[in-house]
Amino acid sequence: xxxxxxxxxxxxxxxxxxxxxxxxxxxxxxxxxxxxxxxxxxxxxxxxxxxxxxxxxxxxxxxxxxxxxxxxxxxxxxxxxxxxxxxxxxxxxxxxxxxxxxxxxxxxxxxxxxxxxxxxxxxxx
Amino acid sequence: xxxxxxxxxxxxxxxxxxxxxxxxxxxxxxxxxxxxxxxxxxxxxxxxxxxxxxxxxxxxxxxxxxxxxxxxxxxxxxxxxxxxxxxxxxxxxxxxxxxxxxxxxxxxx
Numbered sequence: 001x002x003x004x005x006x007x008x009x010x011x012x013x014x015x016x017x018x019x020x021x022x023x024x025x026x027x028x029x030x031x032x033x034x035x036x037x038x039x040x041x042x043x044x045x046x047x048x049x050x051x052x053x054x055x056x057x058x059x060x061x062x063x064x065x066x067x068x069x070x071x072x073x074x075x076x077x078x079x080x081x082x083x084x085x086x087x088x089x090x091x092x093x094x095x096x097x098x099x100x101x102x103x104x105x106x107x108x109x110x111x112x113x114x115x116x117x118x119x120x121x122x123x124x125x
Numbered sequence: 126x127x128x129x130x131x132x133x134x135x136x137x138x139x140x141x142x143x144x145x146x147x148x149x150x151x152x153x154x155x156x157x158x159x160x161x162x163x164x165x166x167x168x169x170x171x172x173x174x175x176x177x178x179x180x181x182x183x184x185x186x187x188x189x190x191x192x193x194x195x196x197x198x199x200x201x202x203x204x205x206x207x208x209x210x211x212x213x214x215x216x217x218x219x220x221x222x223x224x225x226x227x228x229x230x231x232x233x234x
Contacts, residue, residue: 035223045160045168045211047223058221094167098223100215101174107190110215110223111158111173118167 002027006095006116008080012123018082022095022116023075029053033098034078035112036069038091046091050098051078085123092118128216129157129226136232137202145197145229147212155214157195159188162209162228171210172197199231207233 008020022034033050040046049059051069059067068081082089095116101109129149137143147157156175160168170179172188185200195214199206212226 037223037225044228045213045225047213047225050223058223060222107154107156107175108215109156109158109174110213111170112160112168112213113170113173113179115167115169 002097002114004095004097004114004116006093006119008093008119008121010120010122012085012121013125014086014123015084016123018085018089018093018121018123019079020093020095020119020121021077021079023077024097025076027097029071029073029076033058033100034069034071035096035098036080037094037096037112037115039094039118040088040091048080048082048093085121087123090121090123092120094118128224129212129214131210131212131226131229133227134230134232136234137199138234139204140201142198142200143202143231145199145210145231147195147197147226148193149214149217149224149226150193151214151217151224152190152193152195154217156190157188157197157212157214157226159186159195159197160211160213161206162211168211202231202233204233207231 003025006022030053035050036048066083071078096112159172162168176188216222216224
């Protein structure tokens with residue numbers, strides 16, 4: 001059973017860089033997208049971006065200029081960096097494994113499972 | 126703003142059936158996946174693909190799709206089903222981006 005465990009700094013000052021890492025235990029690293037999702041307090045989920053095992057990335061356009069997602073396949077880990085943080089970046093950040101199924105004749109499918117435990121990142125001066 | 130639209134809140138009487146919907150252009154090409162989130166916990170996948178349940182998810186949860194609308198149905202809602210529910214898919218741009226609905230707060234009366 002695949003498990004994700006994440007860690008990183010929980011308190012940042014404005015303009016600093018958020019840095020989180022997620023380790024993957026118990027499963028293959030290839031064939032999936034490794035994703036970051038965040039949730040501001042009391043609000044909904046926001047997709048940040050993803051990376052596959054070969055390093056190909058997709059980013060949310062609203063965050064693209066500040067986000068870098070990287071992968072270390074030797075350690076089965078992937079990481080998130082978000083630069084120039086502000087109070088608006090205060091959120092619980094989750095890592096998750098994304099899987100995608102492409103159909104040649106019907107609907108495709110895309111889902112996240114499992115998820116990490118979440119890390120609350122607070123940006124405050 | 127989200128490309129997937131959900132009703133903010135839905136309620137259901139204990140033991141009755143409830144449907145939570147998600148609308149968006151991308152759902153013409155993608156099945157929605159559905160997540161249950163209880164306070165202070167990470168989201169949990171409950172439905173993915175055409176109508177697939179991960180191991181451990183009760184069979185009272187089911188999914189369906191028609192046109193640009195996806196639905197999560199809970200048949201015989203239990204008190205423990207009270208939670209926030211989110212749908213998700215790729216977006217409609219074709220740029221391989223992910224998108225979530227705004228979430229639906231389910232209250233079991």
